[in-house]
Amino acid sequence: MRSTRFSAIAAMLFLVYGTAAGASGDALTIYSSTEPGALSAELYRHGGRPQAVPGYAVVRHQRDLALEQGRNVLRFSDVAALIDPTTVSFESLTDPGGTSVVEQNFQFDLVSTQKLLQRYVDRQISVDQVRGNGVESFSGTLLSTRGGVTLRREDGSIQLLPHNAGIKLPELPGGLITRPTLVWDIAAKRAGPHRARVSYQTTGITWWADYNLTYAQGVSAATCKLDIGAWVSILNQSGASYQDARLKLVAGDVQRATRPGRTPRAMAAKRGMAEEDRAAGFEQKAFFEYHLYTLGRPTTLPDNS
Known part of the structure; x- marks a missing residue:
């Protein structure tokens, strides 16, 4: 007898403040060439080393915004601390031709005791x-x-x-923030509600598959049972969480231009899935030398999990 189990848990949260309102789930595509069991639990059990995590993710997020005609300043907080700012894309799905990005800024100068004192x-x-x-x-x-x-x-x-x-100290000095923040200066020809799509790449996320075999002795060789369990494990140290995310996993050695190291974040790992959710597990598709796995249901991927 053979049974197969799949599960996935990971992380990142995307909130909008200021003129932004109304959120929907994230869509994540996580890339990794990690082999089964290649990451030791010691890597993430005590904080981990972000530079040792081999994967990355492409995050796509849609949100309802209220824009005024003319210039608008949008602030998206709780984005991944390990975001690659050069990959950030903002697009109005409601009026793509009449909405443009004038300026884009990723603010990551987070408040700390030392920085507060230095400002004084x-x-x-x-x-x-x-x-x-x-x-x-x-x-x-x-x-x-x-x-x-x-x-x-x-x-x-x-x-x-x-x-x-x-x-x-009498007050918080200017220029320091409590969370990593993406800031856009948006020029809009059309006032009113807009459906916007934001996408970017972030490191600090990886996944791999493990296979567990359980052998049950029978009264004869014909009655022996072998239970094969396949589990997907996702590690996250990007510093954010994904709510009701639509999840895709890509296996294969994806070639990507390397960039300088980014701010480290702590991470942990979590595995698990209820029996009744197995029917909505991963669907596999192969293309060229890669394999794409799509989870058949939304999943919440909290930070540090």
Whole structure:
């Protein structure tokens, strides 16, 4: 007896803020030449190394937007941190001839403690420092953030503080963001609702197939049973999640121009599928030296899974 099982879990989320509204599912095509079992669990169990993940994905997303006639600024947040900005494409399906991209920007200068302090060099900050059973509060000019915090107090003295000192900043400096963001300057001839399609490539995603064989001894050679289980595993460290994604997997050595390394992200792996979902598993098609597998149902691929 033979039974075959398929499953897939992976990641990336695409949200729109500002003038964008209304979302639909993503479509992912994931490419990998990884052999079965080629990626050790140690690669992703403790954070992983993004440069060691061999695959990449093409993401296609459709969204309903509300555009004004003339210039519009759109901000798409929670895109993949490992996105290749040179592959980003924006198109209005409602009015492709009357809608054009004037400027496109990928912002990835994410806020952190060190970056916040660097923005306040030569500016006034306040510090709360524990002294015995009390707290001493003072202010001064931030001189340096290397190896700690160097502060010139109001009396001219220099105070050296650790990075974990109780520093208070009046506001978030401009130019820092909390999430990777794609920003478009769009020129639209037609005002009103638009159906837009965004596509791009991202690294940090790969897949492979594993095969498990279970042998059950029978009373004779004719009654022995062999159960063959085929599982698809998808690893993601792109830093985003895909909701109700339409998933395709491509096997084969796809030639692609290499680009400089990108920001690392943590990743994990997850496998699994309910018995009743097996009927909507992967459909295989072969073309040239490649094999295309299409999942027959939408699947949610959360980040870090």
